[in-house]
Amino acid sequence: MRRNKRFMIPYRARFDKALNPFMSLSLADVEKVARLARLAMTDPELQAARDQLNNIFGLIAEMQAVDTTGIEPMSHAQDVAQRLREDKVTEANQREAFQAIAPQVENGLYLVPQVIE
Amino acid sequence: MINSSLTQLGAALRTKKISSVELTQSYLDRIARMNPELNAYITLNPEISLAQARAADARLANGNADPLTGIPVAQKDIFCAKGWLTTCGSKMLHNFVSPYDAHVITQFNNAGAVNLGKTNMDEFAMGSSNETSHYGTVKNPWDVSRVPGGSSGGTAAAVAARLCAAATGTDTGGSIRQPAALCGISGLKPTYGVVSRYGMIAFASSLDQAGPMGRSAEDLALLLNTMAGFDERDSTSLQREKEDYARDLNKPLNGLRIGLPKEFFAEGLSGDVAKAVEAAIAEYRKLGAIIVDISLPNTKLSIPVYYVLAPAEASSNLSRFDGVRYGYRAPEYGDLADMYEKSRAQGFGAEVKRRIMIGTYVLSHGYYDAYYLQAQKIRRLIAQDFTDAYKQCDVIMGPTSPSTAFKLGEKGDDPVQMYLSDIYTIAVNLAGLPGMSIPCGFGANDMPVGLQIIGNYFDEARMLNVAHQYQLATDWHGRAPQL
Numbered sequence: 300m301r302r303n304k305r306f307m308i309p310y311r312a313r314f315d316k317a318l319n320p321f322m323s324l325s326l327a328d329v330e331k332v333a334r335l336a337r338l339a340m341t342d343p344e345l346q347a348a349r350d351q352l353n354n355i356f357g358l359i360a361e362m363q364a365v366d367t368t369g370i371e372p373m374s375h376a377q378d379v380a381q382r383l384r385e386d387k388v389t390e391a392n393q394r395e396a397f398q399a400i401a402p403q404v405e406n407g408l409y410l411v412p413q414v415i416e
Numbered sequence: 417m418i419n420s421s422l423t424q425l426g427a428a429l430r431t432k433k434i435s436s437v438e439l440t441q442s443y444l445d446r447i448a449r450m451n452p453e454l455n456a457y458i459t460l461n462p463e464i465s466l467a468q469a470r471a472a473d474a475r476l477a478n479g480n481a482d483p484l485t486g487i488p489v490a491q492k493d494i495f496c497a498k499g500w501l502t503t504c505g506s507k508m509l510h511n512f513v514s515p516y517d518a519h520v521i522t523q524f525n526n527a528g529a530v531n532l533g534k535t536n537m538d539e540f541a542m543g544s545s546n547e548t549s550h551y552g553t554v555k556n557p558w559d560v561s562r563v564p565g566g567s568s569g570g571t572a573a574a575v576a577a578r579l580c581a582a583a584t585g586t587d588t589g590g591s592i593r594q595p596a597a598l599c600g601i602s603g604l605k606p607t608y609g610v611v612s613r614y615g616m617i618a619f620a621s622s623l624d625q626a627g628p629m630g631r632s633a634e635d636l637a638l639l640l641n642t643m644a645g646f647d648e649r650d651s652t653s654l655q656r657e658k659e660d661y662a663r664d665l666n667k668p669l670n671g672l673r674i675g676l677p678k679e680f681f682a683e684g685l686s687g688d689v690a691k692a693v694e695a696a697i698a699e700y701r702k703l704g705a706i707i708v709d710i711s712l713p714n715t716k717l718s719i720p721v722y723y724v725l726a727p728a729e730a731s732s733n734l735s736r737f738d739g740v741r742y743g744y745r746a747p748e749y750g751d752l753a754d755m756y757e758k759s760r761a762q763g764f765g766a767e768v769k770r771r772i773m774i775g776t777y778v779l780s781h782g783y784y785d786a787y788y789l790q791a792q793k794i795r796r797l798i799a800q801d802f803t804d805a806y807k808q809c810d811v812i813m814g815p816t817s818p819s820t821a822f823k824l825g826e827k828g829d830d831p832v833q834m835y836l837s838d839i840y841t842i843a844v845n846l847a848g849l850p851g852m853s854i855p856c857g858f859g860a861n862d863m864p865v866g867l868q869i870i871g872n873y874f875d876e877a878r879m880l881n882v883a884h885q886y887q888l889a890t891d892w893h894g895r896a897p898q899l
Contacts, residue, residue: 329773336731336776337738338769339757351770352777354832355723362720363786365794372792373799375622375652376608376848382651396515402745409740412752 324349324356417442418578419896422487422635425581429476429486436476436486439581440469440530443488447533447579450899453560456574458493458551459501459534468530475528483638485528490580492571493534494541495626496615497521500531504617505539505549505567508737508744508763518615519647520584520626527642532580536570539765540734541591541619543567544837547828548767555824556599557897558863562821565595571629572599577899582630582639586616588623589722590816590841593853596629597816597866600855602883602893603629604636607874608848609654611640612647620729621652623722623845632893633854633883637662640876656874664881670704672882675809679715680840686819688859693815696856696867696886700813703885708809712801717794718843723835724778724791725846730768731775737763770831799847806872811882815840816853816866840868850876854883855892864895 324332329349333340340348394407403410417425417434428434444462451457465488472486496502496514498521503509517525524531538548546554546569554569556562557577564573568585572595575583585592587605596603604627611626618624628639640661647653676697681690697707739745739759746758764772778787805812818839827833844851849870856867867886871879887893 324777328777332773332777332780335780336769336772337735337753337756337760338764338772339754339761348770348773351831352773355770355774355835358832358835359720359723359787362717362724362790362794365717365790365797367790367793367797370793370796372789373796374792376845377652377654379609379654382648382655384648393515397741400511400513400515400742402739402743411740412749412755414752 324352418446419894421632422484422582422630422638425487426483426485430481436469436472436530437466439486440465440488440532443532443580450577450579454555454557454573454577454579455552456536456554456570456577456579457490457533458503458505458536458570461500461533464499465530465532472528472530482527482642484524484642486530487581488530488532489524490532490535490571490574490583491521491524492568492584492586493537494586494617495521495584496617497531497534500534502534502617503551504541505537505551506764506768507550510550510744512743516615519612519649520616520643523642523645529642535568535574535583538567538569539768540617540730541567541586541588542730542767542771544590544594544834545822545827546570546595547824548765550765553824556821557899558600559821559861561823562863563598563824565598565817565821567591567595568603568629569595572596572601572603575599575601575629575631576897578896582628582635584626584643585629586624586626587845588619588726589845590838592627592629593816593841593851593866593868594838596853597868598821598864600864600892600895600897601629601631602633602636602852602854603627604640604852604876604879605844605850606640606644606876607850609652610850610874610876611643612645612650612653614647614649618733620726621733622729623726625845632887633880634662634665634887636852637665637880659877661877661880664877665884667881668704669700669882669885672700672705672811673708673809674700674705675708675710675805675812677710677712677715677805677812677814679712680814684818684839685815686859689815689817689819689865692857692859692865693813693867697813699886699889703889710805710808710812712805712843714794714798714801715839715843718798718846719835719839721791721794721798721846722838722842723774724787725795727771727775728779728788729775731772731779734764734768734772739763767831795846798843802843802847802849802870810872811875811879812870814868816868817841820859820861820863820865844870849873850879852879852883854886855895857892
């Protein structure tokens with residue numbers, strides 16, 4: 300896969316706008332993101348997306364100036380430990396009900412285009 | 417009857433003044449008349465609704481009714497309901513008839529409430545105007561050229577137009593409170609973890625929370641009693657004692673300390689909204705409250721933080737929509753990757769794709785620390801602001817939205833302008849706190865203004881008390897749009 304230099308900026312430099320112009324996404328960046336997100340996009344769509352994403356990242360850029368040294372990241376709304384449950388079957392088999400709403404099934408299997416030759 | 421409180425409706429049902437079938441049918445008739453213009457509902461299923469109403473009537477006759485038995489409640493189309501089309505406002509789920517019930521739906525079913533229909537919403541709850549719905553925009557019942565707010569815009573419009581007795585919403589960054597404010601109704605987002613998210617289609621899992629929307633705080637308390645409670649199927653559901661959220665409704669407010677964050681009354685707030693909110697604060701003084709000036713210094717940062725974290729979580733949650741097991745699949749495609757890419761490109765709308773792309777980018781290799789981790793650190797600073805503030809006050813008040821309902825199409829093409837309108841609500845989700853909005857007057861063009869009440873963790877009963885006492889002293893919540 301083609302490597303994008305912008306994705307390899309050293310850690311420190313990422314916080315320095317002069318060294319790191321990543322607030323402005325290129326068309327290639329947007330194309331890469333669309334591919335990672337599994338979204339087919341035409342060229343005009345990519346261009347429109349780039350402009351809008353750049354506006355949004357302009358809004359987000361405000362965050363970069365905040366000194367967060369020593370602050371613990373808050374990953375969740377409540378500081379509670381993840382609850383664990385016993386490893387046992389709790390759900391009944393509803394295969395027919397689930398497959399009834401699938402786009403394409405055959406013999407109880409979900410059909411997708413061939414992936415292995 | 418359409419202006420009765422849930423308590424009054426419950427009493428009418430129990431004393432046989434009206435049956436649930438009659439009540440349900442009268443709402444269905446009203447919906448048939450008004451929904452073509454307002455577009456508040458995506459799906460109606462009168463057969464199921466009336467069957468539930470008949471079952472409720474039997475239960476009422478047996479004398480084992482709950483407070484909500486027989487009452488028609490509309491459900492936001494984000495809640496999976498068995499046998500109901502559940503679209504989440506998206507083309508991606510245009511054919512998704514849910515094979516199971518969300519916990520919230522089960523709770524209402526167990527209470528004997530009637531599911532009146534599925535309400536319109538912004539696609540996957542991403543929006544503040546209801547304009548991103550694949551099923552057409554919802555109109556504000558106070559002025560059909562204006563937005564109802566979002567993402568629970570269909571619910572807010574349905575409650576305001578008396579197209580249901582009450583309804584549900586969900587709130588990730590203000591999606592209950594902002595439409596409640598813009599449509600002149602009451603809405604409450606509980607503390608994160610109070611209502612199970614099981615079967616509620618996920619947007620940003622660390623922020624999403626379901627809550628009630630209705631015409632008064634008293635109604636909200638009854639609804640929350642039904643919705644709240646531990647559910648082991650949601651790993652973030654909190655194990656707590658069952659509580660009666662109506663228990664404190666009638667307490668006097670003498671000595672209540674209300675914190676007013678200076679950041680909520682600064683630049684960006686419309687004059688008409690400020691005036692209505694200040695009048696509400698004056699009313700609270702009369703009720704015996706003490707006003708305390710406070711500061712939430714990181715308020716402004718809540719928007720950039722939210723627009724990193726919510727899209728990041730969304731990009732992960734929405735990866736499940738791949739055209740394989742359910743939902744939309746593109747009619748033509750080549751290999752597997754092409755099928756994914758085309759199904760998602762055609763199934764998702766523009767705003768959803770935008771947020772998936774923001775999320776994918778901030779989580780991608782090399783950017784994680786600068787965006788995602790930095791946003792999580794600032795999230796802690798924002799939550800800490802509230803913890804500090806609650807040392808000086810019992811509740812926090814301010815506007816819900818910086819302006820009243822804007823015109824349809826006014827902000828549609830400018831995502832950034834739309835995002836900025838969430839300035840007063842987002843920090844509450846980031847901190848995981850409960851927040852509500854109640855009507856407190858009218859601004860320019862006679863559009864409703866919402867007063868936001870933010871409580872400390874698990875302080876819903878006190879917030880409902882604070883709102884109810886105001887609603888006893890004023891009648892803003894009783895006003896209805898002319899239709």
